[in-house]
Amino acid sequence: MIIRLAIAVVTAAVATAQQDAWGQGLEADLSSHLIAIPTDFTGTDVVLFGAIAEPGDVAVVVQGPPEQVVVRRKSQVAGIWMNRADMTFGNVPSFYRVATTRAIETFADERLLELEGIGLDYLRLEPVDAGDASAEEIATFRDALVRTKQRDELYAVDTGQVSFRQALLFRTTVSFPANVPTGQYLIRVFLIRDGRIVTAQTTPLLVSKIGVGSLVFAFAQDHAAAYGLAAIIVAVLAGWLASMAFRRG
Amino acid sequence: MQVYLPIAELSVNAFLILVMGGTVGFLSGLFGVGGGFLMTPLLIFVGIPPTVAVGTQANQLVAASVSGVMAHWRRGNVDVKMGTVMLAGSAVGTVIGVWIFSVLQRLGQIDLVISLCYVFFLGVIGSLMLVESLRAMFRRGRSGTGRGKLHKHNALQGLPFKMRFHKSRLYISALLPLSVGFLGGLLVAIMGIGGGFILVPAMIYLLGMPASSVAGTSLYQIIFTTAIATFLHAYTTQTVDAFLALLLLAGGVFGAQFGTRAAGTLKGEHSRALLAALVLMVGLKLAFDLVTPPVDLFSIDVAASGQ
Numbered sequence: 062m063i064i065r066l067a068i069a070v071v072t073a074a075v076a077t078a079q080q081d082a083w084g085q086g087l088e089a090d091l092s093s094h095l096i097a098i099p100t101d102f103t104g105t106d107v108v109l110f111g112a113i114a115e116p117g118d119v120a121v122v123v124q125g126p127p128e129q130v131v132v133r134r135k136s137q138v139a140g141i142w143m144n145r146a147d148m149t150f151g152n153v154p155s156f157y158r159v160a161t162t163r164a165i166e167t168f169a170d171e172r173l174l175e176l177e178g179i180g181l182d183y184l185r186l187e188p189v190d191a192g193d194a195s196a197e198e199i200a201t202f203r204d205a206l207v208r209t210k211q212r213d214e215l216y217a218v219d220t221g222q223v224s225f226r227q228a229l230l231f232r233t234t235v236s237f238p239a240n241v242p243t244g245q246y247l248i249r250v251f252l253i254r255d256g257r258i259v260t261a262q263t264t265p266l267l268v269s270k271i272g273v274g275s276l277v278f279a280f281a282q283d284h285a286a287a288y289g290l291a292a293i294i295v296a297v298l299a300g301w302l303a304s305m306a307f308r309r310g
Numbered sequence: 311m312q313v314y315l316p317i318a319e320l321s322v323n324a325f326l327i328l329v330m331g332g333t334v335g336f337l338s339g340l341f342g343v344g345g346g347f348l349m350t351p352l353l354i355f356v357g358i359p360p361t362v363a364v365g366t367q368a369n370q371l372v373a374a375s376v377s378g379v380m381a382h383w384r385r386g387n388v389d390v391k392m393g394t395v396m397l398a399g400s401a402v403g404t405v406i407g408v409w410i411f412s413v414l415q416r417l418g419q420i421d422l423v424i425s426l427c428y429v430f431f432l433g434v435i436g437s438l439m440l441v442e443s444l445r446a447m448f449r450r451g452r453s454g455t456g457r458g459k460l461h462k463h464n465a466l467q468g469l470p471f472k473m474r475f476h477k478s479r480l481y482i483s484a485l486l487p488l489s490v491g492f493l494g495g496l497l498v499a500i501m502g503i504g505g506g507f508i509l510v511p512a513m514i515y516l517l518g519m520p521a522s523s524v525a526g527t528s529l530y531q532i533i534f535t536t537a538i539a540t541f542l543h544a545y546t547t548q549t550v551d552a553f554l555a556l557l558l559l560a561g562g563v564f565g566a567q568f569g570t571r572a573a574g575t576l577k578g579e580h581s582r583a584l585l586a587a588l589v590l591m592v593g594l595k596l597a598f599d600l601v602t603p604p605v606d607l608f609s610i611d612v613a614a615s616g617q
Contacts, residue, residue: 100553102314103321129613133418136607141426141600144418149613205608212606239314239321274316274553281317281548289544292369292552293537296559300376303563 085260086114089121089250094264096237097271104239107266109160109248110232117254118161118168119223119231120179125156125215125268126244129189132202132209148202151189155242156215157181160222160233169253177251177258181207181218214238243268317551318362324557326356331370331561338506338562339378339569340576341525341585346371346503347432347592349558358554360421364411364502365549366558368539371504373559374566375533381570382526389477389523393530395484396491396509400535403495408542411500418611425596427501432593435511439586442515446579478519478527486517491531498539504532507589521578 089111096105109121130153133144159165165180174183186203188194194202210216215238223233235248246266252259270278281288313324330352338345346367353363382388414420469483490512494505509528513519519527544550573581 098314100314100316101312101321103312131418131611131613133609133611134607135604135609137603141422142602142604142607143422144609147418155612202608205606206610208606209608209610239312240319243319270316274314277552278316281544281550281552285545285548286541288548288552289541289550292544292550292555293372293540295552296369296372296540296555297376297533297537299556299559300373300378300563301380303373303559303567304377304380307564307567 087250087252087260087262088112089262089264091248091264091266094266096241096266096268098241098243098269098274099272100274102239104241105237107235107237108232109235109250109264110230111250111262113229113231113252115252115254115259116228117252117259118163120162120165120169120251120253121160121223121233121235122177122179122249122251123156123158123160123235123266124154124247124249125242126154126246127152128155128242129153130206132206134202134205148191148194148199149189150186150203150206153186153206154184155244156237156246157184157210158217158219158235160219160235162221162223162225162231164220165218168256170256173253173256173258177249177261179251181211181216213240215240215242237268241268243270313553313557315358315551315554317366317549318358318554320357322356322358322554327554327557328561330356331558332565333561335374335562335565336569336572337565337588338374339381339566339571340573341506341510341569341581345374345506345562346498347428347501347507347589350502351428351592351596353554358551359549360424361415361547361549362551362554364424365540365543365547366551366554367502368498368536368543369550369552369555370558370562371498371536372533372540373555374562375504375529375536377563378566378570379526379529379533381567382529385526387523387526388530389475389519389527390530391473392475392478392480392487392517392519392523393527395473395487396494396527396531397534399488399491399493400495400498400505400531401538403492403497404499404535404538404542405495407496407499408539408546410496412546414500422600424501425600427497429593429597429600431497431508432589433597435507436586436589436593438515439511439582440590443579443583443586447583478517478523480518482517490516491535494531495535495538498532498535499542504528504536506532507585525573 092108130150131147133147135142136145159180174180178184188199191199207216223231225231246268248264248266250262311324312321314321334345334349350363350367354360414423469485471484472481473484474481494509497503497505506528510524513524540550
């Protein structure tokens with residue numbers, strides 16, 4: 062029921078987002094606007110396809126809901142490696158993936174990339190409170206944040222992964238790993254020509270847990286005390302049952 | 311078979327978790343310890359976030375200890391009075407431990423403190439047990455058993471508030487089991503362990519309890535301590551993954567039954583020597599990790615969702 066409602070909301074949002082995009086020469090859509098995470102979820106692919114009215118390069122930017130991230134750096138104290146410095150970044154996309162027709166630097170300049178946040182080097186990530194940290198130090202922590210996210214398969218750049226079927230029909234596959242963060246995603250599609258954005262379109266995507274897993278998660282979040290008690294009771298029963306089973310056998 | 315864990319928010323191989331649960335359960339039944347000191351590092355190793363590993367492990371230990379204690383109960387190896395006095399101490403320890411845990415988590419030092427605690431306790435307890443059990447084996451090999459006093463007395467047992475524990479045939483200060491319980495409670499909350507590997511030797515050497523009732527009594531006490539920890543972790547940080555706990559206990563409870571049976575075929579000092587070797591190995595591995603330069607000096611923590 063909740064999921065149906067979510068789909069309805071998403072569909073309505075899609076309709077609004079897509080209005081008059083075609084008039085500007087770009088039309089894109091997803092094979093699905095909902096990624097449902099069932100109990101046996103191992104990751105999934107979503108196909109984004111579309112058409113452009115005139116030749117150019119296409120960049121697809123997928124961004125997950127924002128979060129606040131603490132980046133910590135270890136250093137050695139008396140032979141032991143421990144966290145000694147940290148920097149908090151705000152408004153960090155929990156998931157960030159870019160797919161393009163070619164290497165982004167070949168069809169767009171730095172200013173445009175920075176303005177729109179296209180590409181890992183141009184994504185705006187700033188500390189909440191830089192304090193007296195030097196620009197280099199901030200850059201080091203920022204790089205570490207991006208590096209870790211890449212290692213977790215949450216950040217990626219897929220150069221050349223937007224392919225043309227015919228001259229003006231394109232498609233790309235966006236992969237979501239098993240650890241994909243849940244929430245409201247935003248997918249931006251850009252048509253870029255002569256170093257300028259000809260047109261852009263925004264499409265939402267919802268990543269949500271379904272089935273028993275989502276019920277358990279909601280129960281744990283909304284009724285934490287009851288969940289704790291239930292967990293204890295289940296454990297006691299399971300232990301007792303096992304012991305009984307073995308006694309007879 | 312991959313299973314998605316709703317609280318940990320990732321997929322794991324269900325078979326792997328079952329085998330891990332079974333193996334650790336067997337050892338826990340064999341030695342009368344909860345096995346948390348093995349399971350928590352294992353869970354973290356397969357990619358479960360440390361906080362979820364600790365919270366879920368507490369939940370799993372409830373089931374493992376219930377299952378384990380039943381076998382000891384039938385044989386009359388549980389000193390309920392002793393266990394209950396220890397429990398009073400451990401309840402306080404657990405509450406304080408969960409609070410310390412959340413403070414350290416905010417400071418980004420929880421992983422370090424967990425590792426240091428492991429290295430310290432595993433190292434000290436493991437060495438003491440190894441030396442003692444080897445000495446006992448050696449003695450027995452040479453001259454059979456010299457049965458002397460029922461148990462040794464130490465100065466601590468003479469503290470005020472003396473209490474009689476019929477089952478263990480002890481007349482000692484209640485402060486002693488209270489403090490042992492308090493320490494156990496702290497460890498449950500901070501290290502995600504039942505604390506058996508500390509409680510068992512403390513009960514033998516500090517309280518002077520007879521070896522026969524130590525395993526059952528520590529398990530009895532651990533049921534309640536881990537239940538309190540489960541509740542507090544679920545309530546304050548929502549880090550108890552019921553799916554993961556059920557998988558672990560499915561493997562764990564069966565393993566524990568076989569372990570308890572196998573325990574009957576092992577001599578006390580042999581069992582203690584094996585446990586000591588295992589404890590030392592885990593301790594050494596963690597010590598090694600602390601001084602090895604990390605692959606990446608940086609790590610990240612999601613502090614909050616949204617902004």
